[in-house]
Amino acid sequence: xxxxxxxxxxxxxxxxxxxxxxxxxxxxxxxxxxxxxxxxxxxxxxxxxxxxxxxxxxxxxxxxxxxxxxxxxxxxxxxxxxxxxxxxxxxxxxxxxxxxxxxxxxxxxxxxxxxxxxxxxxxxxxxxxxxxxxxxxxxxxxxxxxxxxxxxxxxxxxxxxxxxxxxxxxxxxxxxxxxxxxxxxxxxxxxxxxxxxxxxxxxxxxxxxxxxxxxxxxxxxxxxxxxxxxxxxxxxxxxxxxxxxxxxxxxxxxxxxxxxxxxxxxxxxxxxxxxxxxxxxxxxxxxxxxxxxxxxxxxxxxxxxxxxxxxxxxxxxxxxxx
Numbered sequence: 001x002x003x004x005x006x007x008x009x010x011x012x013x014x015x016x017x018x019x020x021x022x023x024x025x026x027x028x029x030x031x032x033x034x035x036x037x038x039x040x041x042x043x044x045x046x047x048x049x050x051x052x053x054x055x056x057x058x059x060x061x062x063x064x065x066x067x068x069x070x071x072x073x074x075x076x077x078x079x080x081x082x083x084x085x086x087x088x089x090x091x092x093x094x095x096x097x098x099x100x101x102x103x104x105x106x107x108x109x110x111x112x113x114x115x116x117x118x119x120x121x122x123x124x125x126x127x128x129x130x131x132x133x134x135x136x137x138x139x140x141x142x143x144x145x146x147x148x149x150x151x152x153x154x155x156x157x158x159x160x161x162x163x164x165x166x167x168x169x170x171x172x173x174x175x176x177x178x179x180x181x182x183x184x185x186x187x188x189x190x191x192x193x194x195x196x197x198x199x200x201x202x203x204x205x206x207x208x209x210x211x212x213x214x215x216x217x218x219x220x221x222x223x224x225x226x227x228x229x230x231x232x233x234x235x236x237x238x239x240x241x242x243x244x245x246x247x248x249x250x251x252x253x254x255x256x257x258x259x260x261x262x263x264x265x266x267x268x269x270x271x272x273x274x275x276x277x278x279x280x281x282x283x284x285x286x287x288x289x290x291x292x293x294x295x296x297x298x299x300x301x302x303x304x305x306x307x308x309x310x311x312x313x314x315x316x317x318x319x320x321x322x
Contacts (some may be wrong), residue, residue, distance in 0.1 A: 078242060
């Protein structure tokens with residue numbers, strides 16, 4: 001009989017534990033900070049909306065003006081062309097820096113040192129006024145009078161070409177370091193295995209190493225693309241007809257500096273937002289299997305935080321296991 005009462009007593013002792021309800025920790029400080037941030041944002045937006053000095057009628061008039069769209073076109077093609085030039089040349093420079101050849105290593109290191117060590121604005125102005133250094137551009141046999149091609153520098157290097165050279169060469173210096181870091185992140189055994197199969201160093205780099213290095217290269221290169229889009233505003237100092245150049249030309253005539261800067265800022269924000277979407281997708285694509293959490297957007301974090309506080313169906317104190 002005592003043996004019959006022992007299981008019953010043990011069941012009575014376990015029964016209160018089944019009715020325990022887990023209560024999550026309340027982070028009241030986070031909620032207070034969130035409320036303060038929301039109220040501050042609403043106050044700032046309301047203040048800007050009622051500010052008569054912004055001249056919203058001027059912003060609305062020039063937001064979709066033809067001059068603005070022409071500048072946007074120049075900004076976009078400069079961004080794409082500079083990134084293509086920078087990535088292609090940066091890959092070559094990165095391979096040269098990893099080469100055992102001391103000459104290639106010295107030349108590539110000198111390139112990176114020169115273009116990373118001087119401000120981009122200085123490089124843009126230099127290429128914009130390079131005609132003051134060399135009046136003519138000539139292609140021929142050195143130390144002879146044989147010339148195959150000759151033209152004036154100012155006619156060859158226009159404002160757009162100077163902007164492309166400055167942005168592309170500067171980006172190549174930074175892209176080379178990103179590509180070099182990605183290549184060095186791949187285990188050396190991968191290249192050794194490819195060489196043992198008879199693959200040449202060039203084929204090994206192209207088919208084995210670089211595809212695996214993309215996981216490390218893609219995220220910072222996406223940030224460089226977004227940064228390049230905004231950096232194109234610097235070419236306005238040489239009149240490259242980009243978005244910022246056209247905006248400056250307008251407020252130089254109507255003196256509406258702040259409204260025109262708001263127009264430029266709205267378009268830059270829109271373009272950066274559009275570029276952030278494929279960047280996040282590429283990061284998730286190449287980061288599969290390497291990160292536990294991956295890229296999580298702010299909206300997903302808010303939804304996840306709300307879901308953690310929702311009651312789970314069937315987890316109340318009256319729930320009984322079947």
